[in-house]
């Protein structure tokens with residue numbers, strides 16, 4: 001299992017310290033939650049702060065857009081050369097076009113599904129994706145409880161992925177801890193995002209290692 005700690009739970013007064021700490025503790029990606037106050041009822045960070053994160057991160061960025069105008073934000077963040085940019089299928093009229101655009105910028109495209117969105121919603125996009133991100137909380141806030149229905153959903157998506165595009169990774173985001181990571185591993189999940197679990201743990205290295213099963 002690969003691990004992408006979400007900097008949403010970092011201490012923003014000590015952002016450089018916390019980004020360096022998770023990278024030194026062995027994370028695989030730095031998960032960056034971008035919220036615009038419209039698609040979700042919360043507002044986080046823009047390109048000024050994300051470029052400061054990119055400057056001190058020694059691991060690739062995994063940018064999770066929770067915004068209304070995806071194309072605008074892709075253009076804002078592309079110069080930072082993240083590994084992935086993911087956007088919500090619920091907020092995009094032309095997802096295939098946006099996948100092509102993200103790839104043309106040299107970034108791996110990913111799509112996010114909210115808890116209620118079935119995997120079939122992206123069946124005809126799967127061949128063109130590098131990753132699918134399944135939300136296991138309602139997007140907008142860290143520290144929420146894990147929604148169990150993501151487990152059978154990930155199992156269904158994993159079967160679709162094996163048939164259509166075995167290289168496409170499955171990521172799960174929200175309420176992940178050492179208590180549920182095994183269930184996710186068993187149904188074919190490749191990457192977990194963990195914010196509060198990693199940042200509230202007394203030892204970030206121990207927390208990250210407990211998820212790398």
Ligand SMILES: O=C(CO)[C@H](O)[C@H](O)COP(=O)(O)O
Pocket residue numbers: 006008009031033064066137138139140141142143144173174175176193194195196197
């Ligand atoms: O996208 C997100 C919220 O919309 C965050 O990545 C997610 O909530 C991680 O935080 P936690 O592990 O505390 O649930």
Ligand SMILES: [Co+2]
Pocket residue numbers: 006031032033064173193
């Ligand atoms: Co996220």
